[in-house]
Amino acid sequence: MKLLDWYIAKKYISTFLFAIAILAAISCVIDYSEKVEDFVSRKAPVQAILWYYINFIPYIVNFLFPLFVFIATVFFTSKLAGRSEIIAILATGTDYRRFLKPYVIVGSGLVFISLLANHFVVPYANHNRIAFEKKYYKNVIAYSDHNVHLKISATEYIYLENYDFVSNMGYRFSYEKIDGITLKEKLMADRISFDSVKKEWVLYNVTHRYNNGLNERLQMQPEARAHYSFTLKDLVQDLDSKDAMTTPRLLTYIQQEKLRGRETLNALYIELHRRTATPFACFILTIMGVCIASTKKRGGGGVHLAIGILVSAVFFMITQFSSILSTKAGFSPFLATWIPNVLFSGIAYILYKKQIK
16 A cells, blocks of 8 residues: 555545445434434433434444445545546556555455444344334334244144234134144144243134044044244244344344245345345445546536436345345345346446546
8 A cells, every 4th residue: 555545545434434424414313303203202211212323323324335335435536536636646657457456445344344244233233223113113013914824843833814912812723733744633723822921822612633544533622722832923023123133143043934934034035145245235336436436527526426326326226126026026035135236246347447448
C-alpha cells in the first residue's frame, strides 16, 4: 500500500461509514415513527426501546450493506473523477489494474467483516430485536398454522387441523406409526390439549387402532393421555426466528425441520446461503462502482449517483424475485441466492474490460 493507496482507502472507508451513519439514523427514525403508538400503548420502557434500537442498527445495516458499499464507492470515486484526480493518476503511467488495488483490498476487508457479522453477530442482535417486537409490537399468536403435518420421529407422524392457543385446544388430531409401508398404529381424536403441569397431551373422543399383521384391535375412549415428541412451539413455524440463529444453530434447525417434513425449508436455505452470498455481492458492487464512476461525465457526480441508485434497485429487485421464486415455486435456494451475484459479476467484468481499453 503506497501513499496514494492509503488516500483512496481512507476516502472509501470514511464515505462508507458516513453513508452507514446517515441511512441507519434515517431508518431508526422511520421505524420509530411507525411503532411509537404501539410502544406507548404497551408501555415499553425507555431503556428497552433504546436497547431495541441498538440491536436494530446491525439488522438494518446488514440488510442494506451492499447498497452502502456501492453508493459509497460511486460517490467518492465520482468526486475523484470530477476533480480530475483519476486522470492525473493514470497519466503518470499507472495501470488501471494497479489503480483498483486499494478498492480490492478494502472491498475484501468488508467482505470478511460482512461474513463474520452475517453468520454470528447479526443473528445475536436479531434475537434481542425480535424478542422486543414480540413483547411490545407484534400481536401474540392465537392460532397455529392450518393443516399441520409433522414427522416427529423416523416412524411417527402427526396431523392437526389447527390449534387455538388462547383456549389451549386443538382440533382433528391424528397420530400414525408406520413401519416401512405398514401402518402399525393410528390414533384419531376430535380434540387435543396440552397439560403444561404434567407435560403431556390430553386427547378427547379417541379412536385408537392397532395393527399387528392379521390381528387388528380397535379401542375407543372418551379421554386419554399420551406423551408425544412435539410441543406447542412446533405447531407454529416462526420464520422470523431463522434470522436470530447463528449459522451452526440454523444448520441444526434445518435438519430438525427436514426430519419433520416442513414445506417451508426453502426459506431456511435461502437465509443460510444469503449469509455468504451477500458479502461477496459487496465485492462485486465495489468493482462495478469504480468502473462506473471513474470516468468523468458531463453532469458530474449526480449522473454517477443516479446510475448507482438505479443499479442498486435492479440488484435488490433481482435478489427479491429469485428468493420469492425459490420459496413459492421450489426453485433451488442456492441458485436463487447466487444468481444475482453471477449476473452482476458478468456486468462488472464487461465494465472492467471496457475501462482497461
